[in-house]
Amino acid sequence: MDCKTASELLPLYFDGELDRATSREFEAHLDECATCQAALIQLDALRRSLRNDVPRYSAPESLRARIGKSAAGEASVMRPQPRPRVSRPWLALAASWILAFVAGGVTLSAWNQGSAPAKEESQLHRDLFASHWRALAAASPIDVVSTDQHTVKPWFAGKVAISPVVQDFADQGYALIGGRIDYAGRERVPVLVYRHGKHLIDVFVLPWKAGAESRDAVEAEGYVLETASLGGQAVAIVSDMDRGELTRFRDLLNAAGPSR
Amino acid sequence: MMSAGNRAVVDELALRHLDAAYNLGRWLLGSEQDAADAVHDAYLRAARAADTYAGGNARAWWLAIVRNCCLARLAVRNKEKKNVAIDGNPVAAERWMPRAEADEVEERVDSSRRRELIAVHLGNLPEIFREVLILREMEELSYREIADVLETPIGTVMSRLARGRALLQKALTDDGAMEAPHGL
Numbered sequence: 001m002d003c004k005t006a007s008e009l010l011p012l013y014f015d016g017e018l019d020r021a022t023s024r025e026f027e028a029h030l031d032e033c034a035t036c037q038a039a040l041i042q043l044d045a046l047r048r049s050l051r052n053d054v055p056r057y058s059a060p061e062s063l064r065a066r067i068g069k070s071a072a073g074e075a076s077v078m079r080p081q082p083r084p085r086v087s088r089p090w091l092a093l094a095a096s097w098i099l100a101f102v103a104g105g106v107t108l109s110a111w112n113q114g115s116a117p118a119k120e121e122s123q124l125h126r127d128l129f130a131s132h133w134r135a136l137a138a139a140s141p142i143d144v145v146s147t148d149q150h151t152v153k154p155w156f157a158g159k160v161a162i163s164p165v166v167q168d169f170a171d172q173g174y175a176l177i178g179g180r181i182d183y184a185g186r187e188r189v190p191v192l193v194y195r196h197g198k199h200l201i202d203v204f205v206l207p208w209k210a211g212a213e214s215r216d217a218v219e220a221e222g223y224v225l226e227t228a229s230l231g232g233q234a235v236a237i238v239s240d241m242d243r244g245e246l247t248r249f250r251d252l253l254n255a256a257g258p259s260r
Numbered sequence: 261m262m263s264a265g266n267r268a269v270v271d272e273l274a275l276r277h278l279d280a281a282y283n284l285g286r287w288l289l290g291s292e293q294d295a296a297d298a299v300h301d302a303y304l305r306a307a308r309a310a311d312t313y314a315g316g317n318a319r320a321w322w323l324a325i326v327r328n329c330c331l332a333r334l335a336v337r338n339k340e341k342k343n344v345a346i347d348g349n350p351v352a353a354e355r356w357m358p359r360a361e362a363d364e365v366e367e368r369v370d371s372s373r374r375r376e377l378i379a380v381h382l383g384n385l386p387e388i389f390r391e392v393l394i395l396r397e398m399e400e401l402s403y404r405e406i407a408d409v410l411e412t413p414i415g416t417v418m419s420r421l422a423r424g425r426a427l428l429q430k431a432l433t434d435d436g437a438m439e440a441p442h443g444l
Contacts, residue, residue: 063300
């Protein structure tokens with residue numbers, strides 16, 4: 001990333017509006033560029049000033065009382081309802097799951113068979129669920145937006161070691177909408193993103209060959225992780241689709257042709 | 261017709277984000293009484309419009325109404341005429357300290373004056389820059405939410421934010437309330 005691009009992205013990075021892959025590219029530049037570092041420090045100093053040195057005025061009690069009173073007058077017979085906080089329900093869910101996750105509130109029923117030690121494996125599942133939720137909560141869950149497999153596939157080239165099979169299943173109801181790069185453990189792996197109705201589906205292409213044995217799905221907080229084989233490569237599907245839809249999608253992946 | 265459920269939602273929303281609403285009004289209007297009145301207007305308007313709320317970010321929806329009520333008051337005030345700038349005056353700020361040269365690490369205005377200066381300069385910024393800074397830096401709204409409050413494209417939010425930050429930065433640097441930006 002050159003300095004000109006970086007300086008344009010700098011406020012977006014500072015305001016948390018960059019997607020993750022671009023953030024990482026930006027950070028790589030930042031490590032080496034004193035000018036951008038100084039600019040970032042400057043923005044931060046201004047922010048701290050505005051947060052600490054300038055009054056954030058609190059509503060006076062009289063105003064609160066005035067509004068509370070008219071509210072109580074109307075509301076006494078009313079049943080409170082859930083708030084329409086966010087337009088995309090999965091986003092709200094994702095955010096709350098991340099909190100639950102961070103707080104250690106998520107328990108995963110571990111896969112019981114398999115070659116990897118169960119502990120490592122459940123750590124991996126945890127990572128993949130967390131990645132999925134983080135992506136849902138990010139400004140955009142996708143780094144390369146494209147419904148064209150011929151755009152998505154080359155996008156991964158040179159960014160990750162694995163070159164995944166990329167196939168669109170729009171005709172079957174599972175439309176390819178893009179891809180991103182994420183981490184599975186310490187490996188950078190390609191993630192294919194599909195949409196099915198309102199559900200977003202992440203397909204993590206794992207850095208090993210698919211095994212012959214089939215595995216049980218793992219569930220966490222309404223999200224399901226299931227493994228499949230995609231052109232011989234092991235993949236993990238994470239989504240909040242129901243099991244039937246997920247199985248159908250898994251079968252499509254399993255049947256997908258080798259890399260083209 | 262107002263549905264009971266929606267009305268309860270609006271009440272809850274207004275009370276939960278009352279400080280955010282009041283702070284925005286206070287900074288836009290520069291007066292406690294006007295800010296309180298504008299927020300109360302906004303609440304009545306929001307309650308009437310409860311059924312037209314079409315989903316989307318509720319806090320942004322509420323703050324958009326608050327902002328419109330503030331702007332309406334400002335328009336009236338401007339018509340009634342020639343009230344000068346809102347808080348203090350720029351001359352007071354300009355009296356502070358010519359900026360010292362390079363080796364002035366410690367030589368900065370002390371903290372209470374610094375606070376004063378920042379508030380003065382923020383108050384002196386044109387409203388379109390002041391409001392984005394307040395929404396972003398104090399209320400921590402995302403670009404999308406700010407765009408919903410201002411009813412402008414995100415690109416406009418970004419350019420105003422950049423311009424507002426630069427203006428404020430420059431005013432503070434000129435006063436020695438902040439170190440000069442690197443490379444300027």
